[in-house]
Amino acid sequence: MKPPAYWFDGRRPPVHARALAGVYGLATRMRKSMLRRHAVARPVLVIGNLIAGGSGKTPLTIAVVERLQAAGWTPGVASRGYGRDMPRSARWVDAVSDPALCGDEPVLIASRTRARVRVDADRVAAARALIGAGCDIVVCDDGLQHYRLRRDVEIEVIDGRRRYGNGALIPAGPMREPAARGAECDFRVLNTAMDAGLVPAFGEWPMRLETGHALPLLGGRARAIAAFAGQRVHAVAGIGDPERFFDTLRAHRIAVVPHAFADHHRYTAADLRFGSDLPVLMTEKDAVKCMRLAGERHFSVPVTAQLPEAFWIALLDRLAGLR
Incomplete structure (x- = not known):
């Protein structure tokens, strides 16, 4: 809410x-x-x-x-x-x-x-x-x-x-x-x-919350977050302050198409249909709920305190x- x-x-x-x-x-x-x-x-x-x-x-x-x-x-x-x-x-x-x-x-x-x-x-x-x-x-x-x-x-x-x-x-x-x-x-x-x-x-x-890589939800090799610089991505955040996650990506020169959801939101397949094949980057907290919905373009972005x-x-x- x-x-x-x-x-x-x-x-x-x-x-x-x-x-x-x-x-x-x-x-x-x-x-x-x-x-x-x-x-x-x-x-x-x-x-x-x-x-x-x-x-x-x-x-x-x-x-x-x-x-x-x-x-x-x-x-x-x-x-x-x-x-x-x-x-x-x-x-x-x-x-x-x-x-x-x-x-x-x-x-x-x-x-x-x-x-x-x-x-x-x-x-x-x-x-x-x-x-x-x-x-x-x-x-x-x-x-x-x-x-x-x-x-x-x-x-x-x-x-x-x-x-x-x-x-x-x-x-x-x-x-x-x-x-x-x-x-x-x-x-x-x-x-x-x-x-x-x-x-x-x-x-x-x-x-400080630091991030350096993105993990494919389907498994595989991590990608440096810098690899997304200059690209448009769909950014998904169902946390208390979604804008914090979007700003983190923007700080890496990533062009964010933001998709904010309520904290602890339960995702359905429809929530992740954005009408394009851009990469989808999401918080770790969202990723644990989206594993069964994930495709090859879905990534989790872990942060370290x-x-x-x-x-x-x-x-x-x-x-x-x-x-």
């Missing part, structure tokens, strides 16, 4: 939206104060954001899991699996799991990291299942607002282009919680994507005390 324009364009929200935002804020505070916190036997690291929609959590989750693995940890990932069928069910996820049953982001994380991934609406139960399977740290993809699970480290991800929009709570604005909540997080990461002009504020760590080495030193140092 596309967010209302007034969330980000500076216009004043309608009166009814402001009234409902007050109700939403009261309900959120009451729920937070009344919930019992459940601890688990291993450290818990939560990666999330304060606005509705995407901000770059999944690329950071993948990068964190890979860095933990390199440091000798055995991380497991807990996720709700947003938008999946039978959302109350609990499932193990791997690279070949059905995104309709497990969610697109968990399948992508499992494919990229080969870590244990568990989807469950009850993140406490998911964390305990991961620990029972041998994981020595639980990484929550999203879940900053899932207060039942007590956490040891919190990372807030901020969309560098949109930030907090108008700063109002849902539905008057994009905020799940007030912006002040970010000050409670141990780390705050600013997703600058590929825009060098976005400068982190004090206390924020910059995160790049952060300063000082960030990783600080994060691993914080976790070392919990090991």
